[in-house]
Amino acid sequence: MTGAPVDPARVHALIVGVERYDAGAPWDLPGPARDAVRFHRLLRAAGVPDDQLRLHLAPLPPYVPDAPYAPADQATVRRVLVRELAAAQGQVLWVWWGGHGVLDRAGRLRLFCADATTADKLGIDLDSALERYASDAVPALGEQLWIVDACETFEEDLAFREQLPPDTLPVGHRTLAHRQTLLRAAGRGRAAANDPGRGTGLFSDVLLGLLADRAATLPAPPDPEELFPAVRTRIAALREAGRTLQYPAIRLQSPERTEELPAAAPASPEPAEGRPVSPLQRAVDALLAYPLMLDPTERQTVVAALDPGVTATLPRHPKARTDVAGILTRLGRSRPEVLWELFDAVVSVDDDLGLRTELDAALRAFEASVRRPGDRK
Numbered sequence: 001m002t003g004a005p006v007d008p009a010r011v012h013a014l015i016v017g018v019e020r021y022d023a024g025a026p027w028d029l030p031g032p033a034r035d036a037v038r039f040h041r042l043l044r045a046a047g048v049p050d051d052q053l054r055l056h057l058a059p060l061p062p063y064v065p066d067a068p069y070a071p072a073d074q075a076t077v078r079r080v081l082v083r084e085l086a087a088a089q090g091q092v093l094w095v096w097w098g099g100h101g102v103l104d105r106a107g108r109l110r111l112f113c114a115d116a117t118t119a120d121k122l123g124i125d126l127d128s129a130l131e132r133y134a135s136d137a138v139p140a141l142g143e144q145l146w147i148v149d150a151c152e153t154f155e156e157d158l159a160f161r162e163q164l165p166p167d168t169l170p171v172g173h174r175t176l177a178h179r180q181t182l183l184r185a186a187g188r189g190r191a192a193a194n195d196p197g198r199g200t201g202l203f204s205d206v207l208l209g210l211l212a213d214r215a216a217t218l219p220a221p222p223d224p225e226e227l228f229p230a231v232r233t234r235i236a237a238l239r240e241a242g243r244t245l246q247y248p249a250i251r252l253q254s255p256e257r258t259e260e261l262p263a264a265a266p267a268s269p270e271p272a273e274g275r276p277v278s279p280l281q282r283a284v285d286a287l288l289a290y291p292l293m294l295d296p297t298e299r300q301t302v303v304a305a306l307d308p309g310v311t312a313t314l315p316r317h318p319k320a321r322t323d324v325a326g327i328l329t330r331l332g333r334s335r336p337e338v339l340w341e342l343f344d345a346v347v348s349v350d351d352d353l354g355l356r357t358e359l360d361a362a363l364r365a366f367e368a369s370v371r372r373p374g375d376r377k
Contacts, residue, residue, distance in 0.1 A: 005220060006091060006092050006143075006219055006220040007091070008046060008047035008048045008049070008219050009049060009052075009090075010090045010091040010092060011043070011046075011048045011052060011090060011091065011092045011093075011094070011219040012048075012052045012054075012085060012088045012090045012092070012093050012094070012141065013040075013043055013048065013052065013053050013054065013093070013094040013095070013096070014054050014056070014077075014080060014081070014085055014093075014094075014095045014096070014097075015036045015039055015040050015043075015053065015054065015055045015056065015094075015095075015096045016032075016036060016056045016057075016072055016077060016096065016097045016098065016099065016111075017032035017033035017034070017035055017036025017037070017056075017057050017058075017059070017072070017096075017097075017098045017099065018032055018033070018057070018058045018072050018098070018099030018100070018112070018113065018114050019031065019032050019033045019034075019057075019058055019059050019060040019063070019099070020058045020059065020060045020114065021058070021100070021112065021114055021115075021116050021117075022114065022115045022116060022117045023116055023117045023118050025351070026351055026353070027100060027116075027353055028060055028351060029060075029099060029100060029194060029196075029352065029353070030060050030063070030194070030196045030199045031098070031194050031195065031196065031198075031199050031200045031201050031204070032098030032099045032149065032201065032204070033057045033058065033059035033060070033063060033065060033098075034059075034063060034199045034200060035096075035098050035149065035200055035201055035204035035205070035208065036055065036057060036096060036098055037055070037057070037065050037066065037067055038204075038208050039096045039204075039208060039211075040053055040055050040067055041067075042208070042211055042212065042215065042218060043094065043218065043219050044067075045215065045218075046215065046218035046219040047219065048219050052088075052090070054070070054080055054084075054085065055067060055068070055069040055070065056069060056070050056071060056072040056076065056077055056080070057069040057070075057071075057072055058071070058072045058073075058114035063199065071114065072099075072113055072114040073113050073114050073115040073122070074113040074115055074116075074122040074123060074124070075115075077113055077124060078124065078169070081124070081129055081132070081169060082132075082169055082170060085141075086132065086133070086137055086138045088140060088141060089140050090140055090141055091140070091141070091142060091143060092141070092143045092144075092145075092219065092220065092221060093133070093141040093143070093144040093145070094144075094145055094147075094219070094221070095144070095145070095146040095147065096147050097111055097126075097146075097147070097148045097149070097150065098148075098149040098150065098201055098204055099111060099112060099113075099149075099150055100112045100116075100150060100151060100353050100354070101123075101126075101148070101150030101151050101152060101186075101192075102151065102152070102153055102154075102155050102158060102164070103152045103153065103154055103155060103188060103189065104155045104163075104164045105155050105156065105163060105164075108125055108126070108127040108128070109125075109126040109127060109148070109150070109152060109184070110123045110124070110125055110126070110155075110164055110167075111123050111124045111126055111148070111150055119161075121160070121164055123167070124167075124169075125166075125167055125168050125169065126146075126148065128167075128168040128169045128171065129169055130146065130180060130182065131169075131171045131174075132169045132170065132171045132172070133178065133180070134174065134175070134178045134180055134253065135171050135172035135173055135174055135175060136172040136173045136174075136175050136177075137170065137171060137172030138172075138178070141178070142177055142178050142179060143178075143179050143221060144178060144179065144180045144181065145181045145183070145221040145224070146180065146181065146182045146183070147183045147207065148182070148183070148184050148185060149185040149192055149201040149203045149204045149207075150184075150185065150186065150192055151186055151190070151191045151192045151353065151354030152184065152186040152187060152188055152189060152190055152191075152192075153186075153189065153190070153191055153354050153357055153358070154189050157189075157357060157361060158357055176255040177255075178253075178254075179253070179254040179255075180251075180252075180253045180254070181221065181224045181250065181251070181252055181253075182250065182251040182253075183207070183224070183227075183228065183231070183248065183249075183250050184248060184249045184250070184251075185201065185203035185204070185246060185248055186203075186246045186247075186248070186354075187246055187247035187248065187249050188249070190245055190246045190247065191245065191246065191289065191352070191354030191355050191357070191358050192244075192246055192354060193238075193243060193244035193245075193246060193289055193291070193352075193355065194350075194352050194355075195291045196291075196350050196352070197291065197292070202235070202238055202243060202244050202246075203231075203235065203246065203248060206231055206234045206235060206238075207231060210222075210227060210230055210231065210234075214227075224250060224252060225252075228248070228250045231248055232248060235247070235248055241294070242285075242288035242289075242293075242294060242320060242321055243288070243289070243291055243294060244289055245285055245286075245289050245358075278369075279362070279365040279366040279368070279369040279370075280325065280328060280329065280332070280366060280369075282362045282365060282366070283328050283359075283362040283363055283365070283366040284321060284324050284325050284328060285362070286355070286358045286359040286361075286362035286363070287324050287328075287346065287359065288320060288321060288324060289355050289358065289359075290346055290350050290352075290355055290359075291350070292346070292349055292350055293320060293324060293346070294320050296318065296320075298349070299320065299323065299324075301349070302342070302345045302346055302349065303327065303345075305341070305344075305345035305348075306338055306341050306342060306345065307335075307338060307341065310331070310334075310335055310338050313330065313334070314326070314327050314330050314331075315327075315330060327342070328366065332366060332367070332369075332370035333370065336367050336370055339363050339366070339367055340363070342363075343359060343360065343363055346359065347359070
């Protein structure tokens, strides 16, 4: 049925965009609420009734959404998933989610809600939600497209003080009545890049552009096997430009098939000959995942925040990758401790949780690789 005309009156959507968390400023993520509103506009323009577009936001000031919205706390979103939306009568379900996420130790994607704190990481178990919506707990909504722009960083890499507790949704008896397409932004173990200057997720921006190009066929979900290669191609171009390390993934589940379409590259980046990525290359990639490091002016602002006695001796180059590699190499050889001044300068401008986690791990690995016996720890 995907791609066939659909009566807008038989379409429902859950649209979530979380930019602000109870965890405080370190979790701020400018972009997801704005992306969610853009997606809301697309479905509204396609004729989907307002009361069937469930918009749940936690926007960061000064952004003020131009559409009415409900909160994005766990209790509210869980109630919608378990009680309200599951009972909806209709043909098509769209789910859009933007915000922070983590891949837990069981390999399940956990999506944090607006009331998450560092001590109480409230969220939704995406895999549990998918299981519920593929069961007889959801008698209608046979055609489903789930779109998730969130990090899939490994839980153990985030050094949480406590493991995430189980928090599954109730699931009915499995059936063959539903078709589910799940499109995930990051790929297993990877961060989903955000552009705080433009207030958008890179994946969300790509996908919203592709959906806008297909506006004439909405609100019917597009053919996923036509859409996904276009997404993958555009994200690959952003990787080549050094703006992200993510690899989007898609899973198709229907009565006829259950499979994940092949990824464009292996989960762990390795050179063609199979030699593991060096600590320097990992650190370069982690820095260039920040959009600000691609802009010469913003990159200079970061460098200017370092010790003047160090910056005077740094080699500089107009090309971003060459410049970053030279800076890291010089700091590694002469002043490894200044790597953490560099870290502080970058995250003070863009405090994306997933990017910060990878940069921290990459700099630690790089620092360990250049330390000599007897160096101060």
